[in-house]
Amino acid sequence: MEMRRAVVSGSFYPDNEKEIKKYIEHFNNSFTVDNLDITPRAIISPHAGYIYSGFTANLAFNLSSKEKFKRVIVIGPSHKVYLEGASIALYDEYETPLGNIKIDKEYSLELKEKYDFLNFLEDAHYEHSTETQAPFIKNYFDGLDMIEIVYGKVNFTQLSKLIDELLLNRDNFVVISTDLSHFYTLEEAKKLDNICLNAIVKKDLNLFDKGCEACGLTGVKAMIQSSLKNNLKTSVLHYCTSFDRTKDNNRVVGYTSVLIGE
Template identity: 60%
Template sequence: MSIRKAVVSGSFYPNDKKEILEYFNQFNSLKKDIENFEDVKAIIVPHAGYIYSGYTANLAYSCIKKQKPKRVIVIGPSHRVYLKGGSVSLYDEYETPLGNIQIDKTFSENLIEKYDFLDFNIECEFEHSTETQMPFIKYYLKDSLVVEIVYGDIDFNDLSELIDNLLEDDNNFIVISTDLSHFHSESEANKFDNNCMNAIKNKDLNLFDYGEACGKVGVKAMIKSSINKNYKTQILDYCTSAKITGDKSRVVGYTSALIGV
């Protein structure tokens, strides 16, 4: 039994089950009313420390808690390793403090066989953009299998084609992981981030050229797929790290969104 170990628990999120549940309970106690879609096909969520972006991510996950997808495909950018294309995890299970999640290994192997830009790179076991999503998935979609795709140097059109094909199967649900702009002043960050959020909201691919996001390729691919499939999009929340730190001179932006019908 091979296990993708939780490597950023205790830093990006608690390594204690009770503490994670306390986070989720607190997020849900503050949850605002959202006009949910009839059928959510994908979410866009941040991947920073839960203290900074957990509330924003939780809003999206709480909207899908009644859905029961067979598998959740988590797509996030590589921060530590240069990749040409993308890496698909081929472990048996994914470790979280809430209990391990079974990886759909056969499905993952088939993706690698089908797409020449996908492979398995063991160095991606240190990637936080995808790992930070796993406790949310274990909590809200506890019966689902997971597939982890970490991408690097890849054309958004190729990634969008993959997403299009994944969404042909109603058993699949997509999670796109991204943070927004990094280390600008609050006012500058708001300008960049509004461009990204308007690109998502209005399904305008050109607007992404005027925004910043570490996972912009994944978001742009998802929005292209939303256009192809005539899905609706909805921004749920936006904040920056200044909300927690109080420092507006150098912030990181976070948003979450729904995609569906």
């Protein structure tokens, strides 16, 4: 059996079940939601270390976990490997400290055959943008299958066509992974990130080009284009920066989570 090994456990998130569960319990004790006016179909989630963006990501997964899905498709940018197009993981299982997740290999192969920008490059899956989502998926969607797509140089309209197909199947839940601006002062970071947040809320693709900086901008724009086409609502759940943890206001990274649905 071929395994997509966990490569950033113990660094971006704990490498044991007890510690991850402790994080999630702490996150869930820190918020209450009275009324959710969106039926979740997708989320945008950050991918930094859990001490920085774990609360923000957890919120989106928690609020989406009441819905019934059969598979979760995680789409994130490649940070270490340059690739044309995107790579879809053709493994049997996905390793996490909470237990392994079954990969829907048959569905992955179908997508690979249909979209010419999808290939399988093993090195592309040594990737934290997608892996940091996996423990949340195992915790909140235990028993569901997972699909991992790591993209490099690809046009957001191409990626949006794939997302459109994924959204046609109500068994699918889509996770778009991104962090926001990197290594600006706190004041500058908030200005740049506010452009991104406004573009997401207004579903304004042109606004993204007015200064939004995000490592997963391609995925975010693709998701917003699909939201426009499929008449989905967007709701920003949480925004924070690394300053909240480090108190360093000179080299700040921004994070957000967004709920997308009907």
